[in-house]
Amino acid sequence: MISRDVISLAFGQQGSPYRLDPNTIRMKNGQIEGTILKTTSEKEKIKLPLVVTFLDSGSTRIQVDEEKRQKGDIELRHDSKVRKERYNEAAGWSLTGAGLQPQKLSKFDKGAKSTTVTWGSSNQFSVIITYAPFGIELFANDKKQVVLNERGFFNFEHWRPKVEKPVTEEGKDEDKKVEPLVPQEDESTWWEETFGGNTDTKPRGPESISMDISFPGFSHVYGLPEHAGPLSLKQTRGGESNYDQPYRFFNADVFEYELDNPMTLYGAIPFMQAHNKDFTVGVFWLNAAETWVDIVKTQQGTTMGLGGHTDTLTHWFSESGVMDIFVMLTQSPKELSQKYAELTGYTAMPQMFAIAYHQCRWNYVSDEDVKDVDRKFDKHNIPYDVIWLDLEYTDDKQYFVWDQDNFPDPIGMEKQLDEHERKLVIIIDPHIKNKAGYQIVEELKSKDLAVKNKDGNFFEGWCWPGSSHWIDCFNPAAREWWKSLFPYNKMKGVQSNVWIWNDMNEPSVFNGPEVSMPRDNVHYGNWEHRDVHNLNGMTFHNATHHALVSRAKGESVRPFVLTRSFFAGSQRLGAMWTGDNQASWPHLAASIPMVLNQGVAGFPFAGADVGGFFGNPSKELQTRWYQAGAFYPFFRAHAHIDTRRREPYLLGEPYTEIMAQAVRLRYSLLPSWYTAFREAATEGVPIVRAQYYVHPHDEAGFDIDDQFYIGSTGLLVKPVVTEGGESVDIYLADDETYFDYSTYKTYSGAGKRHSVTAPLDKIPLLMQGGNIFARKDRPRRSSGLMKFDPYTLVVVLGRDGRADGELYIDDGETYDFEHGGYIHRNFTFGNGSLKSQDVSSSVSTKDTKKKAVYLKTMDNVLVERIIIVNAPKSLEGKSEVKVTGQSSKSGGTASMSYHVAKDGNAAWAVIRNPAVKIGADWSIDLGVNTDAKGEL
Numbered sequence: 001m002i003s004r005d006v007i008s009l010a011f012g013q014q015g016s017p018y019r020l021d022p023n024t025i026r027m028k029n030g031q032i033e034g035t036i037l038k039t040t041s042e043k044e045k046i047k048l049p050l051v052v053t054f055l056d057s058g059s060t061r062i063q064v065d066e067e068k069r070q071k072g073d074i075e076l077r078h079d080s081k082v083r084k085e086r087y088n089e090a091a092g093w094s095l096t097g098a099g100l101q102p103q104k105l106s107k108f109d110k111g112a113k114s115t116t117v118t119w120g121s122s123n124q125f126s127v128i129i130t131y132a133p134f135g136i137e138l139f140a141n142d143k144k145q146v147v148l149n150e151r152g153f154f155n156f157e158h159w160r161p162k163v164e165k166p167v168t169e170e171g172k173d174e175d176k177k178v179e180p181l182v183p184q185e186d187e188s189t190w191w192e193e194t195f196g197g198n199t200d201t202k203p204r205g206p207e208s209i210s211m212d213i214s215f216p217g218f219s220h221v222y223g224l225p226e227h228a229g230p231l232s233l234k235q236t237r238g239g240e241s242n243y244d245q246p247y248r249f250f251n252a253d254v255f256e257y258e259l260d261n262p263m264t265l266y267g268a269i270p271f272m273q274a275h276n277k278d279f280t281v282g283v284f285w286l287n288a289a290e291t292w293v294d295i296v297k298t299q300q301g302t303t304m305g306l307g308g309h310t311d312t313l314t315h316w317f318s319e320s321g322v323m324d325i326f327v328m329l330t331q332s333p334k335e336l337s338q339k340y341a342e343l344t345g346y347t348a349m350p351q352m353f354a355i356a357y358h359q360c361r362w363n364y365v366s367d368e369d370v371k372d373v374d375r376k377f378d379k380h381n382i383p384y385d386v387i388w389l390d391l392e393y394t395d396d397k398q399y400f401v402w403d404q405d406n407f408p409d410p411i412g413m414e415k416q417l418d419e420h421e422r423k424l425v426i427i428i429d430p431h432i433k434n435k436a437g438y439q440i441v442e443e444l445k446s447k448d449l450a451v452k453n454k455d456g457n458f459f460e461g462w463c464w465p466g467s468s469h470w471i472d473c474f475n476p477a478a479r480e481w482w483k484s485l486f487p488y489n490k491m492k493g494v495q496s497n498v499w500i501w502n503d504m505n506e507p508s509v510f511n512g513p514e515v516s517m518p519r520d521n522v523h524y525g526n527w528e529h530r531d532v533h534n535l536n537g538m539t540f541h542n543a544t545h546h547a548l549v550s551r552a553k554g555e556s557v558r559p560f561v562l563t564r565s566f567f568a569g570s571q572r573l574g575a576m577w578t579g580d581n582q583a584s585w586p587h588l589a590a591s592i593p594m595v596l597n598q599g600v601a602g603f604p605f606a607g608a609d610v611g612g613f614f615g616n617p618s619k620e621l622q623t624r625w626y627q628a629g630a631f632y633p634f635f636r637a638h639a640h641i642d643t644r645r646r647e648p649y650l651l652g653e654p655y656t657e658i659m660a661q662a663v664r665l666r667y668s669l670l671p672s673w674y675t676a677f678r679e680a681a682t683e684g685v686p687i688v689r690a691q692y693y694v695h696p697h698d699e700a701g702f703d704i705d706d707q708f709y710i711g712s713t714g715l716l717v718k719p720v721v722t723e724g725g726e727s728v729d730i731y732l733a734d735d736e737t738y739f740d741y742s743t744y745k746t747y748s749g750a751g752k753r754h755s756v757t758a759p760l761d762k763i764p765l766l767m768q769g770g771n772i773f774a775r776k777d778r779p780r781r782s783s784g785l786m787k788f789d790p791y792t793l794v795v796v797l798g799r800d801g802r803a804d805g806e807l808y809i810d811d812g813e814t815y816d817f818e819h820g821g822y823i824h825r826n827f828t829f830g831n832g833s834l835k836s837q838d839v840s841s842s843v844s845t846k847d848t849k850k851k852a853v854y855l856k857t858m859d860n861v862l863v864e865r866i867i868i869v870n871a872p873k874s875l876e877g878k879s880e881v882k883v884t885g886q887s888s889k890s891g892g893t894a895s896m897s898y899h900v901a902k903d904g905n906a907a908w909a910v911i912r913n914p915a916v917k918i919g920a921d922w923s924i925d926l927g928v929n930t931d932a933k934g935e936l
Contacts, residue, residue, distance in 0.1 A: 009777040013555060015133070016132075016133030017038050017039045018038050018048075018156075018447050019036070019133060020034050020035070020036050020037075020131045020132070020134045021036070022034075022112075022115075029104070030053060030055075030101075030102025030104055030106050030119075031051055031054070031216075032050075032051070032053075032115065032129065033049070033050065034049075034050045034116065035047050035049055036048040036050050036156075038156060043061065046066075046067075046068075046156075047067040048066055048067065048156055048158075049064070049067055049235060050062075050130065051063045052136070053102050054102060054117060054119045054125075054127070055101065055103060055107050056102070056103050057099035057339050057342050057343070057654070058106075058125060058329060058330070059099065059326050059329075059339055059343070060127060060326070060327045060329075060703040061100075061324070062322050062325045062326075063322065063323065064137065064156065064322065066156065066931065067087060069159055071561075071802060072085065072124060072405055074204070077201070077202070077203045077205065077681055078203050078454075080203030080204075080454070081229065082203055082204070082520075082526050082528050083525065083526045083528075083633075085206070086207065086320065087527055089527070090223075090287065090288045090324070091286060091324065091544075092287050092763045093538060093567070094343075094567065094568045094569040095343055095569070096345040096569075096572075098342045098343070099342030099467070106118070107119065107123070107279070109113040110423075113130065113885050114129060114130045117130070123495055124586070125142060125329060126142075133152060134149060134248055135148060135154075136149065138327055139673070140279060140281075140329040140331075142596070144215075144216050144325050145215070145216070145279060145281045145329050146213065146214070146215060146274075148211055148213055148214075148325070148327075149211060149212060150212060150214040151214070153209070153212035153313075153315050154210065154211050154319075155209065155211075156209050156323070157209070158165075158209045159207070159798070161205075162205060177738075183638060190202075190205060191206075195513045196514070197516070198518050201454055203454075203528075204320075204528075207319070208320065209287075209318055209320075209323050210315065210317035211315075211316055211317075212313065212315045212316075212517060213313065213314045213316060213613065214312070214314070215274040215312040215314070216309075216567050217276055217309045218281070218310070219312065219358070220274070220275050220276070220312075220692070220702045220703065221233045221272050221273065221314070222271040222272070222275065222600045223269070223271050223273050223358075223600050223601045224247050224595065224597070224601070225267060225568050225594070225598050225601050225603070226265040226268065226269075226579075226588050226597075227261070227263070227594075227597075228260065228261055228265065228594060229243075229260050229262065229593070229707055230255055230593050231596050231597055231705030232702060232705065233296065233616075234262075234264060235295050235296055235297055236294050236295045236296070246293055246294040246295075246475025247262040247293045247605060247724040247794065248291075248292050249290065249293075250268070250514070250533065250534070251265075251268055251516075251534050251565045251567075252264050252355045252506050252508075252515060252516055252915065253266070253516070253535065255264065255580065255789070256580065256614055257580070257581070258500035259586055259587065259590045265294050265406070265578075265579060266565050266578075267537065267566035267567065267576060268534040268535075268553070268566070268567055269567065269603060270284065270286070270287065270291055270316070270568070271283070271284045271285075271291070271340060271601045273336060273462035274312060275333060275692060275696065277696065278331070279333065280326060280332055280333045280336045280696065281336070281698065282326075282339070282340060283326070283328075284325070284326040284327070284340065284568065285318075285325055286320075286410050286568070287318040287321045287324065288321065288534045288567065289532075289533060289534070290315050290530070290888075291316065291319075291320065292536075294314060294316075295314050296314075296315075297313070298311050298313060311566045312607065320528075320531050321531055325668035326343060327859060331486070332635060332690065333600075333696055334685055334693070336539065337686065339601065340553060340684060341602060341686075342496060342619075342684070342768040343781075344431065345569055346572070346681050346682065346683075346684055347571045347602075347605055347681050347687075348558070348571070348572055348573060348574060348676065348679060349602055349681040349817065350575070350605065351558050351812055351813050352784070352787075353386060353421075353422075353423050353782070353783055353812075355633065355634075355670065355782060356635070356666070356667065356782065356783040357383065357385060357635050357637075357663050357667070358384070358387075358425070358634075358635065358637070359377070359384050359386065359388065359636075359637055359647065360387070360388035360425075360635035360638040361388075361390070361641075361646075362639065362640055362784060363392035363393070364390075364404060365392065366390055367406070367407045367408065367410060367412065367413040370424075371413055373387060373876040374416060374417060374422065377649065378781055380648075380656060380660065381648070381662055382648055382649060382659075382663055382664075383664060383780060383781055383782060383783075384422070385782045385783050386419075386423045386424070386499075387417065387422065387634075388424070388425045388426075388501065388638070389424065389425070391464055392406070392424060393406075393407050395465050396433070396435070396468070397433055397465035398433050398438050399432070399433075400485060400492075401492075402493045407493070409494060409514070411495060414498060418495075418497050420782050421621060421784025421785055422466060422497070422782050422784075423497045423560075426494075426498065426500065426501065427500075427501045427502075429463070429503050429505065430473070430507055431461075431463040431465060431470055431504065431509075432444050432465075432468055432469050432470070432471060433466065433468055434460060434465075434466075434469055435467075441469060444471060444481075446816060448710050448921045449471060449475055449478035449481055451469070451470045451517070451523060451529070452472075452522040452523075452765045453518070453521055456522070459510035459521050461487070461505060461510070461511055461512050462510040463508060463509060470517070471540070472524050472663040473536075473539035473540045474523045474525065474527070474532065474535075475544040478543070479543045482543045483543070485547070485741075486547040486551040486672065487551050487552065496552070496555075498564075499559065499560040500544050500561050501561070502537075502540055502564070503564050505536065505540045505541065505565040505755070506565040507536055509563075516533070517529050517533075517536075522827055532653070533623060534567050535864070536565065537564070537565020537567065538566055538567040538570045539562075540561040540565075541570060542573055542576065543560075544561045545573040548560075548561065549639075556814045556816070557814055558813065558815060559574070560574060560575070561575075561632075562574060562576070563575070564576065565574050566604070567657065570599075571602055571603040575605040575606070575609060576598065576605065576634070577609060578607070578824075580609075580612045580613045580614060581608055581613050581614070582610050582612050583611060583614060583616055583617035583622075584614065584615065584617075584621075584734040585621060585721060585722060588612070588704070588721045589721035589722075591628065592705060592708070592721070593925075594606075595607065595608065595632055595688060596690045596705055596708055599688060599689065599690075603761075604680050604687040604688070605631070605680075605684075606634055606688045607629065607634030607636055608632065609636065609638040609639070610626060610628075610635070610637040611625050611626075612625070612639075613638055614643075615643065616643050616644050616646075617646070617936070619655045620724075620760065621723070622651065623644060623651075623658050624719065624721065626648065626659040626662045626663065627658075627662045627719055628719035628720075628721065630662040631688065631710065631717050631719065633673075633677075638767070647691065647903050648660060648663070654752055654760070654761065658761045661761070661804075662763065664779055665763070667779070667783065668776060668777055669710075669775050669778070669884065670786070671776060671809070672710065672713045672775060673687075673710070673711070673789045674716070674808060674812070675712075675774070679712065684772075687710075687711060688708045688709070688710060689708055689709045689710075690704070690705060690708055691708070691733065693709075693733065694709050695734060698733040698734075699731070702710075704731055706719075706721070706888045711935040712771075712806065713771055714765075714767055714770065714771030714773070714796060714805075715741070715765060715766070715767060715771075716730065716765070716766045716768060717763065717764065717765045717770075718730045718756070718764065719764070720763075720764065725758065726759050726760075727755050728755050728758055728764045729753040729754065729755055730754050730756050732747060732748070732750060732752060732768060733751065734750055735769055736770055736798055736799060737765065737799055737870065737906075738747075738766040738768050738769065739766060739767045739769070739869050739870065740756070740765070740767075740905075741763075742765075744869055744870075744905045744906040744908055745904050746870075746906050753897075767794065767796045767869065769796050769799060769803070769870060770797070770800075770803050770804070771796050771798075771805050772794065772796070772803045772804055772805030772827040773793075773794055773796075773805050773841060774805075775794065776789045776790070776792065777864075784810070784812075787812065787857075787863055789861075789865065789917075790861065790863060790865075791862070791918050792864065792865040792867065794869065795867065795868045795869065796869045796870060797829065797870040797872075798870075801830070802828075802830040803828075804827060805826075806824070807825045808823070808877055809822060809823040809824075809858070809919075810822035811854065812859075816850055818851050820847035820854070821851060821854035822851075823854075823918065823919040824839050825839065825918070832926040832928045833924065833925045834866065834923065835921075836916070836920070836922050837921055838921060840901060842856075858918065858919045859919070860915075861918045862915050862916065862917060862918060863914055865912060866911040866914060866915055867908060867909075867910055867911075868908060868910075868911070869906055870906045870907065870908070871898060871899075871909040872907050872909065874896045874928040875896070876898050877894060878895070878896060878898065878926070878927065879896060880893050880894070880895060880896060880926060881894055881913050882924070882925040882929065883924050884917060885921050885923055886916065886917045886922055893907060894911050894912060894914040894915070894924070895911070896910065896926075897905075897910050897912075
C-alpha cells in the first residue's frame, strides 16, 4: 500500500497526477459520467471511469473504477485464474435497492474548471466537481459539508506488470548513483508477502485505493464499528489521549481484545457520521477488503482562543476493490439514520423471545444439565427465554450431529423448555470437519461448494474440529445446499423452538495468517478472498437466516440467528454481540459505547457477554453487569469453558435477588423495548440512543457515551461501571424535569450533571417528563407467557402538563405484522385527559381480514393500571375518573388514588382497573385541567 506521506510529498513537488478530463463529462438521468486521468511518472495516462449519482434520497454516490481492469486488459501473475476486474459485487450484498434511484430534477452547469450540480426538493443540495486536481465539494443549504480529495490523498494503484530490476555488483558505479526527487517506496511487499508461514501471491499486484474526506466545521465523528473505543472517534496520528495508528477493518478472531484501541475486531461497518449542532452528515465507504481510516482534527481561524472552528480530516484506504462512496447530507442524526437504512436495509423485526433474557455458557454438558438449569431458574423466580449450547453438544465437533452420550434425548430437553415457551439456541459455524464418513463434509466436497486455495483445490485449515473445510456462501448453490440441511425431517434432534448461533465466521482459521484465511484463497466467481474478506461473515449469516425461514413448508416464523462477524447490511439478518470480552470493570464500561456505536452504524440489535467471557467476575461485578445488560438490546450472559458456573441463582443473597430484579425489570419493560425495535425496523434509528443523538443541538453532550436513552420512551439510564460505585453523575441536556424510575425523585436543570445515588441494588434510571411508556407488571417465567397479560401505562407529565408516547404490539412470532396483524397506538395526555388513538398504517383490502383476526385475539387484553408521575395538585382528593370508549366494564368510571409530593419526590396518581382495551380508541378524563402555568 502506498505511503500517505510519500503521496502528499510527491503532490506537493510535482502536482496531483489525477485530473478529470472535461471532454468526457456528460450528464444523463441524474448521473455524471466522466474519466479521471492518472498521469504516471512514465507519462502514461491511466483511465479511471467516474460515475457520480445524485440520488432521490438526497445522497450522492461516487464510483471510480479502472478501465483496463474493467475490460480484462491485464495479465495475471503465476498463471492465476482469478478475476481480472476489481471486485464490484459488495453493493449486491449490502444495498437493498431502496433510495438508489437517481434524482431527476438535477441542475447541471459545466464550466471551464469545474462542474456544478444542484438538486433536492428545494435545491438545497449542490456539488462542485473540480477537474484539476480532481476533487468534489458537497454543500447543503449553501454551507460546505464534505470535501473529497481536499488534501490530495486520492490514489488508485493501477495495474502494471512487475518489472524485474537488474542485479548489480555491490559497490559498482557508486559515483553514478542519483538520489531520486521523491523518496521511493519499498516494493518488497507489492508483489508478494509472507506472513505467519503463508505466502500471499498477489496475482494482480498492488491495487489499493484511497481518498481523503474532510468534514469542515465538524469536531465529532462517530461510527466505524467494530472497535473497542469511545463513541466519539479519536484522532489517529498520536498525541495525548489519541491513537498512533488508523482504525482498521479486517474482521478477525481476536483473543482477549484490548480496550481503547483502533485494532480490528470481529465486524466491519465502514460508515461514519460527522455531527455538529446544525448538521449531521455521513460517509459510507462500500468496500469489503481490508480498510483503514485515519482521523485528524485541526483548528481553523482561531485567534487568541476566540472564534474559529474545528475540521475533521479523514483518510480512507482499502487493499483492493472499486471506490464506491456514499455521502449523505442531513440536518439530524435521525434523518441520517433513515437515509443510511434506505441504502443498506432496516433492522429485522425479531421475535419477542429474542429481546428477552438469554442464558449461555461454553458449555452446558448434557441434556440433563440443561433441564436442571431450566428448573432452577423457575425455583428462584428468575425469568428467562433462551438457553444456549456451545460446541460440546456435537459429536466430535460435527455440526448437525448430536453427542449421543451427553445429549441422548434432545427432543425431550426441547419439550421441557417448550412447556414454558422457552427456546434453545445451538452453535453452527462455517468450518466443516474434514472427516471421512461425515455426511456434511462429503456433500460439501462432492457438490464442490467449499472455498478453494490459490491452486484451485479445497482449502484446508484448522479450527475447533481440527482439519476443516469452509462452506463458500458466496456461491448460490452452496446457500441452497445449506438451506437443505435445516428442515425438521432432516436436522435430527431439533424442533421448532431451536434457533442458531453463527460464530467464528470472520472466518477464524487457527493456522492461517492473522488467524484467518489466506488472502489469495478463491471464492465463487473467482474472486480472491482479499476482495471479500469483510463480507465473508455476513454471507454465512445470510445463508443461515434464509435456511431457518424455509425449514418448514408453510411456516411463517421470524428466524433468530446471532452472528459474531458482520458487515453493512447484516442488520437485516439478526443480532450481533461484541465477542470475547473479559470479566473486568473496564470491559463492562467499554461495552456501552461499543453497543451505542453499533446503533449509530445501523446495526442496533447488539449486546456484550454479560459477566465477561474470559475470567471470573466478582459478585459485585457480575451484579452490576446484569444491571447494565438489562439495557442492552441483546441481553445474554455467556462465559468461557474454563470459568466457574455463574448462573445468577448460584451467587447467593443479596446478589441473586438483585440480579433477578434487573432481569424482571427487563421483562416488565418488554413492551417498550419491542416498540423501540419497531422504530428501528421501520425508521432505521438506534434502539439505545446516545446523548448527542437525542439532543443534537447540545454540544456539551457530544462526547458523552456512558449514559443513553431507550428508544423514544424518555427512559435515561447510566449503569454503574466502577467497583464500589454507589452513585453516578447523570448529565441532563434539556430543561425538562426528570424523575427517578422507582422513587419519582425530581431532577431538573439543563446543561448540568446531577448526582444519582446507586447502591448495589439500584440501577440509575430516570424518566424524562413529557413521555408515556408501557410495561407489564405481572412476573412470568418467560415472555411467551406474558403475551395476553394486561398493560400498565406510565404517564410522566412534562413541565407543560403534557405527555405522549407509542406502543407497538404484534404476535411476537410470525410475519403477520407485514399484512396488518398488529396494534400501533399513540397515547397523548393534555388538558387533563389521556387518549389512545390508532396510528396503524393503512392495509390493503386483502390484509384487512388478517388485521381483524389479530385484533380479535387481543380483544380481552386490557390496561390494568395507569400511573401518572408529576401529577397535578388539583387531583388531590379525587377518587374517580371518567372512562370513555371501549372498555370491558360498564359504569364509565375508574378509581384513582393520589400521593402528594414530599422529600423531593414528585406527586403521583394511580388509576386502577380502567379496563380499557389496549387495541381500541378510548379516553380517560381526570376532571381537571393539567396545563402548566403553576398547576404542576
